[in-house]
Amino acid sequence: MSGGYINKVAWIDLTSNKVNILPIDNALKERYLGGRGFITRWLMDMVPANNSAFDPENILIFATGPLTGTNAPTSSRIEIGAIAPETGIISSGSAGGNFGTKLKRAGLDALVIQGRSEKPVYLYITNTGIEIRDAARYWGKDVYETDISIKNDNRESRLSVACIGQAGENGVLITTIMVDRVRAAGRGGLGAVMGNKNLKAVAVFGNGNIPIHAPNPFWIACEVIRKKAVEQFYKKRWDNGTYGNLIRYQGVGALTSYNSRATTFDHIDKICADHYNKNYRIGRRACMNCPMSCWTIYSIQSGDYKGFFGEQITATTFKETGARCGLYEMDAILKAHSDMNRFGLDTISTPSVIAFAMECYEEGIITRQDTGGLELTWGNGRAVISLIEQIANNTGFGIQLGRGVRICAQEWGNQAVKYALHVKGLETVGTDPRGQPSWGLGYATSSRGACHMRAYANYESGIGGVHGAMQDETMIHISGTTEIGERFSTTGKGKAGVFLEDMNAFGDSLGICKLMSRAELGLPESLVDVLNSATGSQYDPDSLYRVGERISNLERISNLQRGITPADDTLPERYLSEPIPEGPAKGKVCDLEPMLKEYYEIRDWSWEDGYPSPEKLKEVKLDRVGNDIG
Amino acid sequence: MKENVLFYQLNRCTGCQLCVMACSLNRKGVCGENESLIQILTHPLLGTSQPMIEQNCMWEDCDQRCIEVCAPGVLVMVKQKDWGKLLKTNKWNPVPVFSKEIQQ
Numbered sequence: 001m002s003g004g005y006i007n008k009v010a011w012i013d014l015t016s017n018k019v020n021i022l023p024i025d026n027a028l029k030e031r032y033l034g035g036r037g038f039i040t041r042w043l044m045d046m047v048p049a050n051n052s053a054f055d056p057e058n059i060l061i062f063a064t065g066p067l068t069g070t071n072a073p074t075s076s077r078i079e080i081g082a083i084a085p086e087t088g089i090i091s092s093g094s095a096g097g098n099f100g101t102k103l104k105r106a107g108l109d110a111l112v113i114q115g116r117s118e119k120p121v122y123l124y125i126t127n128t129g130i131e132i133r134d135a136a137r138y139w140g141k142d143v144y145e146t147d148i149s150i151k152n153d154n155r156e157s158r159l160s161v162a163c164i165g166q167a168g169e170n171g172v173l174i175t176t177i178m179v180d181r182v183r184a185a186g187r188g189g190l191g192a193v194m195g196n197k198n199l200k201a202v203a204v205f206g207n208g209n210i211p212i213h214a215p216n217p218f219w220i221a222c223e224v225i226r227k228k229a230v231e232q233f234y235k236k237r238w239d240n241g242t243y244g245n246l247i248r249y250q251g252v253g254a255l256t257s258y259n260s261r262a263t264t265f266d267h268i269d270k271i272c273a274d275h276y277n278k279n280y281r282i283g284r285r286a287c288m289n290c291p292m293s294c295w296t297i298y299s300i301q302s303g304d305y306k307g308f309f310g311e312q313i314t315a316t317t318f319k320e321t322g323a324r325c326g327l328y329e330m331d332a333i334l335k336a337h338s339d340m341n342r343f344g345l346d347t348i349s350t351p352s353v354i355a356f357a358m359e360c361y362e363e364g365i366i367t368r369q370d371t372g373g374l375e376l377t378w379g380n381g382r383a384v385i386s387l388i389e390q391i392a393n394n395t396g397f398g399i400q401l402g403r404g405v406r407i408c409a410q411e412w413g414n415q416a417v418k419y420a421l422h423v424k425g426l427e428t429v430g431t432d433p434r435g436q437p438s439w440g441l442g443y444a445t446s447s448r449g450a451c452h453m454r455a456y457a458n459y460e461s462g463i464g465g466v467h468g469a470m471q472d473e474t475m476i477h478i479s480g481t482t483e484i485g486e487r488f489s490t491t492g493k494g495k496a497g498v499f500l501e502d503m504n505a506f507g508d509s510l511g512i513c514k515l516m517s518r519a520e521l522g523l524p525e526s527l528v529d530v531l532n533s534a535t536g537s538q539y540d541p542d543s544l545y546r547v548g549e550r551i552s553n554l555e556r557i558s559n560l561q562r563g564i565t566p567a568d569d570t571l572p573e574r575y576l577s578e579p580i581p582e583g584p585a586k587g588k589v590c591d592l593e594p595m596l597k598e599y600y601e602i603r604d605w606s607w608e609d610g611y612p613s614p615e616k617l618k619e620v621k622l623d624r625v626g627n628d629i630g
Numbered sequence: 631m632k633e634n635v636l637f638y639q640l641n642r643c644t645g646c647q648l649c650v651m652a653c654s655l656n657r658k659g660v661c662g663e664n665e666s667l668i669q670i671l672t673h674p675l676l677g678t679s680q681p682m683i684e685q686n687c688m689w690e691d692c693d694q695r696c697i698e699v700c701a702p703g704v705l706v707m708v709k710q711k712d713w714g715k716l717l718k719t720n721k722w723n724p725v726p727v728f729s730k731e732i733q734q
Contacts (some may be wrong), residue, residue, distance in 0.1 A: 070661045071651040071699075105662060148675070157674040209662035215655050219695075226648075230701045238702070285677045286644035289651060291701035293644040297677055311677060 001029055003213030004066030004535035006109050010130055012123065014197055015056060015115030019130045024109060030537070031621070031628060034065035037509035037551045038110060039081035039092045044554060044626045046114075049561040053085035053189070054171075054196045056116040061092075062103065062162065062202065063110035065511025066535050069101035069210050069289070071222045073229050073521075074513035076100055076288040078162070078179065084188025084448065086173040086349075086404050087425040089559050091188035091448040094508055096287035096295075097180030099160040099204060106206025117198040122150065122163075125204040135200035142166060142342040143178040150203045163201035164191045165344030167392040171195060172402035174349035174391070174427075182295075182312035182341050183287070188426055188448060191344045213536035221529035225521055230291050232469075233515065237292040238284065240273040242515075245315045246323075247272055252460075252487065253585030254435025256428075257323040258378055259355040259419060260574055263432040264583035267328035271318045275330060285311075292515055298334065305331050310338040319430030320351035325358060325384055332381025336388055343392030349404060352427035354387050356405045357397075359419040365412055372396045421572045423450035424564065433575050433592075435585035436460055437488060441497045441595040444569045447555035455500045456518035460487045469519035490591050494598025502548035509551065550620040553612050556605070557626040566610040569596060632688050634707045636696075636725045637716055638681050643704045645672040645679030649696035656695050668696050668725075681705065685729045 011020045032041050039061045051057045060082045067075040078100035081092030103111070106125050113123075120135040137153075138146045143165040151157050160180055167175040168191030175191025176184040186193075194200075212218050236244065249255040250268050257265040269275060280300065286293035300308040308331075317337045327333055340347045354376075360366045361376035368375065372390075374383045374397065390398025400408055405427055409420035421428045426449025433440025442455035459470045475484045478499045479492030503524070507517025510531065516522050524541035532539055539547075570576075575590045600607055604616035617623060621630045647663070647670050654665035663669060667687040672679040681704065697705045705725070708716055716722040 071648065071655055073648075151674065207662065207664055209654070209658070209660035209665060211660055212655065215659035219652075219655055223698075226699065226701075234701050283641070283678065284644055285672075285679065286646035288645075288647050290646050291648060291699070293646065293702070295644075295677075309676075 001026065001066075001213070001535040001537050003211045004070065004531075005029065005034070006104055006107055006210065008108050009110045009112060010108050012111060012113045012130065012132070013115045014113060014117040014121065014132070014199060017117075017132050019132070021108075027628070029066070031547065031550060033506060033509035033547055034068070034109065035063050035077070035079035035094070035509040035511055036081065036092050036505060037547065038063045039079060040090060040551055040554050040558065042112060043081065043083065043090050044558050047083055051083070053083045053088065053193055056197070057114070058083045058193060060113040060190070060193055060197060060199070061110060064100045064104050065509055066531065068511030069104040070212065070534060071219065072289065072512060072530050072534065073222065073226045074287070074290045074292070074516045075511050076290060077511045077513055078103065078185070079508055079511075080162075080177055080185040080190060082186070082190050082193045084186075084190060085192050086189040087449045089424065089448065089562050089564060090555055091186060091190060092508070093176070093185035093187055093190070094514065095162075095177075095179040095183040095185035096290070096513060097160065097183040098288050099162050099179045100511060101288045102160045102204045102206050104206070104210050105208045106204050107208055111202065113197065113199065116196065120198050120200050122199065122201040122203060124154070125202065125206070127206050127208055138200050139169060140166065143344050144181055144342050146201055147181050150201060154203070156205055159203045159205045161201055161203045163344075164194045165342055165392065167343045167345045167402070168192050168195035169200075170392070170394040172345070172391060172394060173404050174346045174353060174402060175344050176346045178341060178344050184341070184347065187346055187349065187451060212534055214533045218530065218533035221533050225516075225526060225530060226291055229516065229521055232519070233292045237294045237515075240277070241294040241296050242314045243276065243318055244273040246318050249319070249431055249436070251584065252435050253580060253583035253588075254432045254439070255323050256319065256430035256432045258326045259324060259359040260421060260432050261359065262582055263435045263580050263585055265323035268323075270328040270330060271322040271333065276313065280330065280334065287513070290513065294515070300331050300334060303331050305335050308335060308338070310334055312341075313337070316347055316430065320348050321384065324351050324355045324430045326378030327381050327384060328379060329381045332385065336381070336384050339385060339388045343388065345388065345392055348429055349427040350388060350391060351384070352421065353401045353405050353408065354384055356408065356419050356421065357401060360412060360416050363415070363419070365414045365416050370397065418573060421450075421574065423571060424568050426450045428572070432580070433571060433590040434580050434588045437490070437590050437595065438493050438497065440571055440575060440590035440592055441493055441599060444571055444592060444596060445497060445501065445599055447552065447559060453514055454504060455497050456504055456514060457497060457500055458518065459484070459496070471520060474520060474523070488588065488591075490594040490598075492598075493595040494600070495602045497595070497599050498602045502545060502552050504548070505551040506544055506548035509547065546620065550622065553616065553620050553622060554626055556610070556612065557622065557624070560610050561626070564610070566607060634709055635713065636683060636687070637706050637708045637722045638725050639702075639704050639706075639722055641678075642702045643670065643679040643681060644702060645670055645677065648699040649681065649705065652695035652699045653692075656692060682726045682728055685727050688727065
C-alpha cells in the first residue's frame with residue numbers, strides 16, 4: 001500500500017524508557033486496516049487474558065487509520081484502547097479534535113505504550129522524534145491546566161494534547177482520556193490505565209505530509225462523500241450539533257429520565273437545543289477535516305456561574321447530566337459537564353452512577369449518612385457538582401461512586417442491583433431500550449459493555465421520518481425485512497445489529513467519525529473508493545465489510561477468554577421486565593431474546609459457549625483462540 | 631497577480647482545514663499543511679478560526695478547491711467591482727496574505 005499510512009509505529013516502554021519505531025506489517029494493514037482493528041489485534045497478541053487492566057503488561061494504544069488526517073470527511077479520528085479496569089475486557093474508543101491528524105503529520109501511525117514509569121512522565125512528539133519527559137509539574141492538574149501548561153512550557157500553541165485529569169491519576173474506574181481538552185475516548189476507565197502507567201499526557205505536533213496513492217481519484221471519491229455529508233447533515237449539525245437529537249428520544253419515549261424511572265423528561269424545554277442555542281451558544285467549530293461542525297462554544301452570562309466559558313456539548317450532556325439525574329438547570333448541567341471534562345471523567349458513566357445513587361437514596365438503600373450529608377434528591381445540581389469533584393479526587397462518598405454502578409450495587413445490596421443500569425460492568429447510555437429496542441440489542445452485544453456506539457442503531461426513529469442516519473431502503477436491504485422500521489417489532493433487528501456493528505468496526509479502523517460510520521456514508525460501498533485511492537489497496541465492499549466482521553469476532557474471542565459468557569449478553573432487569581410507566585412507550589419492555597437469538601444466528605455464534613462456529617472462524621480467517629490463519 | 635481576491639466571512643470559519651487539505655492535495659498530491667497555500671489560524675484557547683493565504687496563492691492558477699470544500703461558505707472569490715460592496719457589509723474581509731519560503 002503506497003498511501004494513507006506513514007508506515008511507522010512507536011513502541012514505547014515506560015518501564016525501561018525505551019522507544020522503538022518499527023514499520024507496519026502489510027498483512028496487519030490488510031486484515032485490520034488501523035485504529036480499532038490494530039488495537040484489538042495488538043491487545044490479543046500482547047496482553048494475556050489473565051492480566052488485569054492495572055498490570056504493567058497492559059498496553060495503552062493510540063492508533064490512527066489510513067484515512068486519518070486526509071481529505072476524507074471526518075477523518076480526524078484517533079482510536080484509543082486498552083484492557084479496561086471497569087469491565088476487565090477490551091475497550092477502545094474514538095476521539096476527534098486534532099490529535100490523530102497531528103500524530104500522522106509527526107510521522108507516526110500509532111503509539112503502543114507498555115510498562116509503567118517510576119515517576120510521572122509525558123510524551124513529547126514532533127517531526128524530529130519522541131521524548132519521554134518529566135511530568136511532575138503537571139501531576140495533580142486538571143485536563144485544561146495540563147493542556148495549557150504543556151503548551152506554555154514548550155512555547156508551542158500548536159500542540160495537540162491527550163491527557164488525564166485527577167480522576168485518572170487517582171485510579172477512578174469511570175475515567176476517560178481527554179483529547180484537545182474536550183474530546184474524549186476510552187470508556188471503561190482508560191484514563192485510570194494511563195494514570196496507572198504514570199503517563200500524564202501525550203503532546204504532539206507535526207506538520208509533515210501524508211502520502212496519497214492516487215490523488216485525483218482520491219479527491220473525486222472524497223468529494224462524493226463530502227457532498228452527501230453536507231447535503232444530509234450539515235444544516236442539522238450547524239443548527240443543533242448532536243444535542244438536537246435529545247428531542248427525538250423524548251418523542252418516542254426513550255429518554256432515560258430519573259435513572260429510567262421515566263422515559264420522558266418533564267422539563268425537556270429547559271434542557272433542549274432551542275434553550276441552549278438561544279441562551280448559551282456563542283460559536284461553532286469543527287474537528288479537523290470535518291464538514292459537519294457539531295462542536296459548539298458557549299458561555300454563561302448570568303447567575304452563579306456567570307462568565308463561565310466552555311466547549312463541546314452533545315446529546316449526552318443533556319441526556320445524562322440532565323434528564324437522567326432529573327436536573328434541568330442548564331447552568332448547572334454545563335458546569336457539571338465541563339467539570340467532568342476537566343477531571344477526565346466519563347460523561348456517561350459519571351452521571352449514570354450519580355443517578356443510580358439518587359434512586360438508591362430515594363429508596364432508602366443509602367442515607368444522608370452514607371452520602372456525607374448530601375441531599376441526593378433528583379435535580380440537585382449542587383449535589384451533582386459536588387459529587388463529581390469527590391469522585392475525581394477519590395474522597396468522601398465519591399470513593400464508592402468512582403468504581404461504577406456494578407460494584408456499588410454489589411456492595412450496597414438491598415435491591416440496589418435493580419437500579420444499577422449496566423452491561424458487562426459498563427453503564428448504559430441515556431437512551432432507554434424499552435422505547436428504542438434496537439439500542440437494547442446494541443447494549444447487550446456491544447463488545448465493550450453497554451455502549452451505543454458499537455452498533456449505533458438509530459434507524460428505528462428514522463424509518464419514515466427525517467432523523468435517522470440510514471435510509472429506509474438501506475435498512476430493509478440490510479435486515480431483509482420491511483418490518484425493520486417498526487419500532488417494537490423484533491424481526492430483522494438481530495441481522496441489522498450484526499451488520500451495523502461490523503460497519504462501525506471497519507469505520508473505527510479507518511479513522512473516520514461515527515457521524516459517518518453510523519450512516520449511509522459509512523457503508524462499505526460508500527468507502528471503498530476512498531480507501532483504495534488513498535492507499536492503493538484493492539478492497540471491494542465485501543472484503544471491506546469482512547474486515548469489520550473479523551474485528552468483531554476477534555473482540556468476541558477476547559471477551560470470552562476474559563470470562564464473558566453468553567449470559568452476559570443481556571440487559572439490566574429493569575429494561576427486560578419493568579414496563580415504562582408513562583409517555584409514548586408506556587407499558588413497553590425490551591423484548592431482547594428474539595433479537596438476540598437472531599443476532600447469534602447471523603453471527604453463527606454458539607448459544608451455549610458463545611464462540612463463533614468453525615465455519616465462521618474460517619470465513620474471517622481466525623482460529624478459535626484468535627490467531628490469524630490462512 | 632490574480633484579478634480576483636479571496637474574501638472570507640467573519641465568525642464563520644470552523645477551523646476544519648478541509649480547504650488546507652484540498653489545496654495540498656491539488657498542488658502536490660499529498661495531505662499536509664506545508665504544501666497548502668491556504669492556512670487556518672485557530673485560537674488555542676477560544677477555538678475561533680480564520681483563513682490566511684501564502685502570497686503564491688495570488689499567482690498560482692488552480693481550480694479553487696478551497697472554496698468548493700468549505701461547507702459553511704466562508705470563502706468566496708470576489709471581482710474588483712464587488713470589493714467595496716463586501717467590505718461595507720462588515721461581514722466579509724479579504725483573506726490576509728503572508729509570505730514564506732515554499733517549494734514551487
